[in-house]
Amino acid sequence: MGQTIFDKLWERHVITGETFEPQLLYVDFHMIHEVTSPQAFQGLREAGRQVRRPDLTFGTTDHNVPTVDIFNISDLISKNQIDTLARNVKEFGIDAATHGSARQGIVHMVGPETGNAQPGKVIVCGDSHTATNGAFGAIAFGIGTSEVEHVFATQTLWQVKPKQMKVDFIGKPAKGVYSKDFILALIAKHGVDAGVGYAVEFTGEAVADLEMEERMTICNMAIEFGSKIGLMNPDQKTYDYVAGREFSPKDMAAAIADWETLPSDADAVYDKVITIDVSKLAPMVTWGTNPEMGIEFTESFPEIKDFNDERAYTYMDLKPGGKPSDIDLGYVFIGSCTNARLSDLQLAADIVKGQKIASTLTAIVVPGSRPVKEAAEALGLDKIFLDAGFEWREPGCSMCLGMNPDHVPEGVHCASTSNRNFEGRQGHGARTHLCSPVMAALAAINGKFVDAREVVA
Numbered sequence: 001m002g003q004t005i006f007d008k009l010w011e012r013h014v015i016t017g018e019t020f021e022p023q024l025l026y027v028d029f030h031m032i033h034e035v036t037s038p039q040a041f042q043g044l045r046e047a048g049r050q051v052r053r054p055d056l057t058f059g060t061t062d063h064n065v066p067t068v069d070i071f072n073i074s075d076l077i078s079k080n081q082i083d084t085l086a087r088n089v090k091e092f093g094i095d096a097a098t099h100g101s102a103r104q105g106i107v108h109m110v111g112p113e114t115g116n117a118q119p120g121k122v123i124v125c126g127d128s129h130t131a132t133n134g135a136f137g138a139i140a141f142g143i144g145t146s147e148v149e150h151v152f153a154t155q156t157l158w159q160v161k162p163k164q165m166k167v168d169f170i171g172k173p174a175k176g177v178y179s180k181d182f183i184l185a186l187i188a189k190h191g192v193d194a195g196v197g198y199a200v201e202f203t204g205e206a207v208a209d210l211e212m213e214e215r216m217t218i219c220n221m222a223i224e225f226g227s228k229i230g231l232m233n234p235d236q237k238t239y240d241y242v243a244g245r246e247f248s249p250k251d252m253a254a255a256i257a258d259w260e261t262l263p264s265d266a267d268a269v270y271d272k273v274i275t276i277d278v279s280k281l282a283p284m285v286t287w288g289t290n291p292e293m294g295i296e297f298t299e300s301f302p303e304i305k306d307f308n309d310e311r312a313y314t315y316m317d318l319k320p321g322g323k324p325s326d327i328d329l330g331y332v333f334i335g336s337c338t339n340a341r342l343s344d345l346q347l348a349a350d351i352v353k354g355q356k357i358a359s360t361l362t363a364i365v366v367p368g369s370r371p372v373k374e375a376a377e378a379l380g381l382d383k384i385f386l387d388a389g390f391e392w393r394e395p396g397c398s399m400c401l402g403m404n405p406d407h408v409p410e411g412v413h414c415a416s417t418s419n420r421n422f423e424g425r426q427g428h429g430a431r432t433h434l435c436s437p438v439m440a441a442l443a444a445i446n447g448k449f450v451d452a453r454e455v456v457a
């Protein structure tokens, strides 16, 4: 019987234990950030332990980073977490993209950018969007703080092998429809719980056609589909992305020869298969308070079917039957580990170029990392955004979640390229509408959502 990429990677990493019982997995790479690592370091210290493989561990600061002046951290908890990370990596001998350094960025951007995200690896991080790295053909998943401590001490982790699902994206998308729309459409159709207990392989010609950055957007939101693990088969685009980075393999030819054995076999068996024809998709916009509460731009907000819908409509101050184009937007946020890579900013800048944002709203662009910020500035994208009336910020998680000074004001509707639209996620009473970077850029210009298919040539 054929094997999936997931089977192959799992098998390579099991140290001990029986299938369907907890098995001890070897961890190839461990990313850490300032929010979920302090207690784990403290645990090590109290037990008199060291980090077993500091060379396989890498840190960055992201969640608490102020994006106007990164060194002016007025919130004491934030400052303490950022200072603590700097102290801990120093004490335990870990390499890090420290505050303000050239490699700094959102943790799920730093792994790929430094060449640490590679096919064949098991990658973990104390953060739920770690599956972003799965786009490289890796098993990558988020872990809790006690597991972070376990990985520090042993470079291993106990895990039960999950079931497997294949999500086949077939067809070619219309212009104006992006990978963000693929994943939002999958979640809207099947729900935020559909992936619970599964490792999800995203595959099909529509995935093969995507560039690596667009692929990462899909794997990033596996957790919004309920799955800790989302992954893709590596191909030439993957190898080209990994090559030439700081931590890419010294012998790329040998690495590629191995990576070519990883993709799922044609006769591999899955516990569940979902097929989505992306040629039938339209740009997506969420109307409610979880990522499943999303519709195609041309649809109306659905009828109330349960208490959750009722509560979401009240929180969002919207009504069934309304349209995305009716939403009175006051904010636009282009950022986050879902959609703040260079290609996202380029797509948004192409829309914005030579235009002005609507006078009724505030719009900010927050590059996901310093390398992205610098590359964007080298291309003059910062000027395009600034000329249009956007703010151009320092990299960090920013307005994706209210852990730093960037908040959407209470009651204000925000078009956001991030991944979560929970109550209060972008600030107390903030009303988030998830969408692609192009939909967000168009919304900034028009003051309301418009159909990207009618604008993108």
Ligand SMILES: CC(C)[C@H](C(=O)O)[C@@H](O)C(=O)O
Binding pocket: 035, 036, 063, 126, 127, 128, 129, 142, 401
């Ligand atoms: C703060 C962190 C633990 C959290 C996560 O795990 O995802 C955050 O990154 C988020 O996106 O909600």
Ligand code: SF4
Binding pocket: 062, 063, 106, 107, 108, 127, 129, 336, 337, 338, 396, 397, 398, 400, 401, 418, 419
């Ligand atoms: S950008 Fe948002 S989703 Fe990504 S790690 Fe930061 S807070 Fe989490």
